[in-house]
Amino acid sequence: MRESQHHIFLLAAKHKKEDMAHLQELEALTKALSGLGIDEKSLISILGKSDPARRTTFRQRSTHFFIEDERSFERWDDHRINLLRLEFVRFENALVLWAMHPWERDARLVHEALTLVPQSYRVILEIACTRSSEELLGARKAYHSLYDHSIEEDVAIHVTGSERKLLVALVSAYRYEGPKVSEDAAKSEAKLIAKAIKNGDKKNPIDDDEVIRILTTRSKPHLKAIYKHYKEVSGKNINEDIEAADFILKETAECLCNPHAYFSKVVDEAIRNDADHNTKKALTRVIVTRADVDLKEIKEEYNSLYGVPLTQKIDDNANGNYKDLLLALMTRD
Amino acid sequence: MATLVVPQNVSVVEDAENLRKAFEGWGTNEKVIISVLAHRNAAQRKQIRLAYWDLYQEDLVKRLESEIKGDFERAVYRWILDPEDRDAVLANVALKKSSDYHVIVEIACVRSSEELLAVRRAYHARYKHSLEEDVAVHTTGDIRKLLLGLVTAFRYEGAEVNSRLAKSEADILHDAIKDKKINHDEVIRILTTRSKTQLMATFNSFKDSQGTSITKVLLGETADNEYKRLLRIAIRCINEPIKYYEKVLRNAFKKFGNDEDAITRVIVTRAEKDLQLIKELYYSRNSVPLDQAVAKETSGDYKDFLLALLGKQD
Numbered sequence: 335m336r337e338s339q340h341h342i343f344l345l346a347a348k349h350k351k352e353d354m355a356h357l358q359e360l361e362a363l364t365k366a367l368s369g370l371g372i373d374e375k376s377l378i379s380i381l382g383k384s385d386p387a388r389r390t391t392f393r394q395r396s397t398h399f400f401i402e403d404e405r406s407f408e409r410w411d412d413h414r415i416n417l418l419r420l421e422f423v424r425f426e427n428a429l430v431l432w433a434m435h436p437w438e439r440d441a442r443l444v445h446e447a448l449t450l451v452p453q454s455y456r457v458i459l460e461i462a463c464t465r466s467s468e469e470l471l472g473a474r475k476a477y478h479s480l481y482d483h484s485i486e487e488d489v490a491i492h493v494t495g496s497e498r499k500l501l502v503a504l505v506s507a508y509r510y511e512g513p514k515v516s517e518d519a520a521k522s523e524a525k526l527i528a529k530a531i532k533n534g535d536k537k538n539p540i541d542d543d544e545v546i547r548i549l550t551t552r553s554k555p556h557l558k559a560i561y562k563h564y565k566e567v568s569g570k571n572i573n574e575d576i577e578a579a580d581f582i583l584k585e586t587a588e589c590l591c592n593p594h595a596y597f598s599k600v601v602d603e604a605i606r607n608d609a610d611h612n613t614k615k616a617l618t619r620v621i622v623t624r625a626d627v628d629l630k631e632i633k634e635e636y637n638s639l640y641g642v643p644l645t646q647k648i649d650d651n652a653n654g655n656y657k658d659l660l661l662a663l664m665t666r667d
Numbered sequence: 668m669a670t671l672v673v674p675q676n677v678s679v680v681e682d683a684e685n686l687r688k689a690f691e692g693w694g695t696n697e698k699v700i701i702s703v704l705a706h707r708n709a710a711q712r713k714q715i716r717l718a719y720w721d722l723y724q725e726d727l728v729k730r731l732e733s734e735i736k737g738d739f740e741r742a743v744y745r746w747i748l749d750p751e752d753r754d755a756v757l758a759n760v761a762l763k764k765s766s767d768y769h770v771i772v773e774i775a776c777v778r779s780s781e782e783l784l785a786v787r788r789a790y791h792a793r794y795k796h797s798l799e800e801d802v803a804v805h806t807t808g809d810i811r812k813l814l815l816g817l818v819t820a821f822r823y824e825g826a827e828v829n830s831r832l833a834k835s836e837a838d839i840l841h842d843a844i845k846d847k848k849i850n851h852d853e854v855i856r857i858l859t860t861r862s863k864t865q866l867m868a869t870f871n872s873f874k875d876s877q878g879t880s881i882t883k884v885l886l887g888e889t890a891d892n893e894y895k896r897l898l899r900i901a902i903r904c905i906n907e908p909i910k911y912y913e914k915v916l917r918n919a920f921k922k923f924g925n926d927e928d929a930i931t932r933v934i935v936t937r938a939e940k941d942l943q944l945i946k947e948l949y950y951s952r953n954s955v956p957l958d959q960a961v962a963k964e965t966s967g968d969y970k971d972f973l974l975a976l977l978g979k980q981d
Contacts, residue, residue: 478825487822487862490856491856506821507799507819508798509800543808553796
């Protein structure tokens, strides 16, 4: 090759290498800004060190973040900025929630579910059903201190319809926690529930006084005994029957009797790409609130349900400090 | 104001020994039982039970149950239990034996939020069920709705009052009464979830706008049934418990209604709380001292025990 050609060849190769590097950087930036939380370090090292030309390229190539303005510049999409802001504070919110006393945590979560967010009954259900009797009591005390109202007062005012009776009763419960169960009562109550579910098309089971009585006053061991008898009484597994029935009934039953499966499902929904803002918050909520309780069991259940370790899912889909915090919580001891 | 009179210096060990001596030999020295137990507060009674166990490896309560009988035994048994345990027993008896549901309303509405919690805990320990579980199983319909809401409440206990809310909720209550829907979910919601101070403001607002108290209006307008009776009792227990208890006693002495346990229950449960105020109200309404009325209605050791709780010193 003649020297000039060689020179051009080297220049082209250098540009190609630079192009490759640019592309890789762009990919890294996109990843840093996608998923749950933000990869702050990458943003600093790439964007922080970038010159104006690089940033222009970044804006031009990131059409999901920037739109071509009619006056010839690349403009941030407002909606995207808002979403991005939420991702930036995801770590902060997680840390603040983690440092909180569990009672204050639960009280704040319920209050937020009632007042800031539309129709977030799931959080109230979750807290009322998965906490121990003393933990729920603690949340009620903290609620007094924080909001000058009782939890049942606010739930009753903000929740309407059939759900109100159920939710008020669930947050007010102080269930017996001993192992003693009356098998006869459990058997006859399994029959009651089966009948109510069978009549589900005529009357919503959660409007049935007896169903509410059973779900909101019986101890958890007693409820597990009911589930056991349900199969004998109705031929089907209660989960199958409930699957078709009211969504709230299903979640209540699951929270009360199989919380690890419930938490696994909620977390999996949160990690999906199409999850909305509320659904995403569940990841922080579950990891933080269960870290001192049963996260190990939830990890095992998640693995058996989805075939992938939860830690890996989080590693793939979360970023930066947020990811590091979650993984730290999940890999303690 | 309590009526209980407790001496300055108390030795629970001596008390336990004296009680033991009272049991020994033929018969029982009831005077000793009264002079000791009727002059000890809840903490001291608990210490005496522990001391008695330490000394004699025997449960004082069980021994008492075997040594004394009748109304006297029932009163002493109720008295010697821890207050929250006592309420748990009273609630259980009301549910399973007597169906005197107003006892449950009394406990749920007169006790403080923390006291009611303690009752629920004591109920767990004693009956291996939750109080709400048993209430739900033994009642149905509107009564169940009301009682469940009352016993599961953990009311905010601050002094804050929202006057606008008091007025609007007084209106809701009034409309419900007018429409003959006193079992409406909104009535239950207000009565079973609001704080006591907020409710008192609500009842005042009702009185201001209607000219009469809500309990009087309830009495007049709607049909008479157990639910309405319990609803009125809940309101009176929240609003003016002293007046409520005075009326319970007055009715018991006049043999109105079927509340056989009333005299024991009121005296035993209020002696360390506000029996003095109830006494004063009783005297002002009946021109007869409460002690005198009790002495007329009761006899023997049972009478002496009640009078001691009422403050009589010997």
